[in-house]
Amino acid sequence: MSRKRWRAVKEIRIADVARLAGVSTATVSRVLSDPDKVRQKTHDLVMEAVRRSGYIPNSTAQKLRTRRTMNVLVIAPRLTNPVFAEILRGVDDELTQSGYGIIIGNLDNRREREARYVDLALSRQVDGILLLTGYIPENGARSMRDSGLPIVAMCAAIHEDGIPNIVVQDREAARQAVEYLARLGHRKFGYISGTLGSIIEVERFAGFQEGIAAAGFSQDDVVRWEGPFVFSTGVSAAEAFLQMKDRPTGIFAACDESAIGFIKRVRAERIRVPQDVSVIGFDGIEYADYTEPTLTTFRQPLHELGCVGADVLLKLIHNAMKPEDWSIRLPVTLLERETTGPVLHKDYKSLRRSAV
């Protein structure tokens, strides 16, 4: 009848268990956290009391006393992008194993949301931070780092002392993309970027430019479209592309979603992929297997990235090793599929070839 009946719970404290077992709370605590320190007989006695009472330690009290929250903050720019979801899986696998929990910080591509998570970190709700974002958290980063909390940056090389970077070979991949396109005979290149200013973007574009130079081309042979890592960025790029007279034939998109958006849009205008335009993506998300044609792309070892990042963070949390020692750069793999092919020069006249 009481309005609160369904929430009535009698909380069992360690003292209750101690009384039940006829020992002190210290002993109960030891049984639970360091069983070797107590005699077998008392151990059994206590465990029986624990079982009978259904005691579960209050983790908040444990956290206060041990100064370990056993939580890690993961800041991601956007959850609906499978890239982050996939990395998160790796992180989760690794952290769960060590008993750590994940508090999720979803920026939803809006930087101003960052502040909230900085507070969260600064109020010591977490033992460490995993930064999956390409943005440099400005004031935030500084205060987070000053707080002494271990931070690991992924998906973005942050060149600050005390922050190890777990990234992929963005630059190398972008360069390789251009090489690959050039080898297929392409002479004019398009680049669909991520949001300008994000570090991940800087690296990839630098690599792209290196590739252009290495293959003997100039800035005149390059077009660049910009936008966040979402489908619609590819669509906008495609619309700009469609307006052009002298269109590029080799496109590198800094993310799969953009690549897919681009392809969808140009095909709607009866432009053939790869016969009329070749497209390479970046990420290797599962969707890219299910597009038509299937997307040529660089596969990032996303799950591994997550595991490694989490592992490094745990090392930092536990051993206080020098963060500088832990930067890692994982390789990516070019998946040659159906959206890339040799240039068909107009005079060759529809001597079609399917993808390489």
Place this chain on the structure above:
Amino acid sequence: MSRKRWRAVKEIRIADVARLAGVSTATVSRVLSDPDKVRQKTHDLVMEAVRRSGYIPNSTAQKLRTRRTMNVLVIAPRLTNPVFAEILRGVDDELTQSGYGIIIGNLDNRREREARYVDLALSRQVDGILLLTGYIPENGARSMRDSGLPIVAMCAAIHEDGIPNIVVQDREAARQAVEYLARLGHRKFGYISGTLGSIIEVERFAGFQEGIAAAGFSQDDVVRWEGPFVFSTGVSAAEAFLQMKDRPTGIFAACDESAIGFIKRVRAERIRVPQDVSVIGFDGIEYADYTEPTLTTFRQPLHELGCVGADVLLKLIHNAMKPEDWSIRLPVTLLERETTGPVLHKDYKSLRRSAV
């Protein structure tokens, strides 16, 4: 030089601030949490001390004392499915506003991972639970509910007292899907299910069956394929489909990813969609806009679902209202796109029509 130099942080406690401001800790606490209770002059004095010292309250200590963790556990079956990512966005928007954090529980489609999150809940690390999973957490659910923690179930109607359900009109949608296909002239139907045993699946299949019966068909006109809510389930279904002599022409997939996998696979065998087979999905994920042809599907109000679920959970946490009063069923919208069309009877001979 010290090995730990980079982690050296002097923690500022409330007592430090009190000393600095020349007041008691009680006053500092009041200034921060209930400013009306102190005189303006002391308020300013304390705030100045807070500012100067850079004090940030230790949230763990606050949690212990107030018995509020300000965290919510969100259990999702799989993060890489954008359906959950999208719901999570809604949840995040709502919870962040109220100062709550999200601890993520990713089952990764493996039920045994559930145990870990049950523990997490039972050790009072969270104030409430949002269940995005279609599974009934067996022993888990019971102990979670017995713990007195508020629980809200989404994506799955759990018919237990004390657990409000925030779901969509699964059953109605599935029925409508069959009606729609029947109206297009389809006579034989395929159903690509989710994992058997999940409640969400039960509802959708029930609706599907209702539709079959309502349209005057029997079990002989129905084929059912089964698997988790992933792309490859659609692929397997397609492979079974391809083996059949008398193939269904109207397919309803209980999730978009399966639908997409199915379409991709059958098109590889030169089966045309929708001319040879019509497909309706369920979810309305963004990717369904970018397939070829674009997927006809039911759009779930995912973001709203997340907001509503979080809102109900907060109400439960704060007011201890009767959970039973809060079950909600949101409508879904049929998006008629390109993967469905009228049946082309063989004798009509390629009188093609594009999608309805």
Place this chain on the structure above:
DNA sequence: TCGATTTTTGTAATCGATTACATCTTGTGA
């Protein structure tokens, strides 16, 4: 100005565990 009332501030208990240190047991060898 004084006492009563209201407002503001301080003292100390409390949340529920862990753990340093003290004390009590047990075991061992002479």
Place this chain on the structure above:
DNA sequence: TCACAAGATGTAATCGATTACAAAAATCGA
């Protein structure tokens, strides 16, 4: 059997805030 070491257990301090209650200060009316 006794002295001593090693091992097991207990006592009480501690983590860092909040808050009930007590005490002090401010306000007010006569």
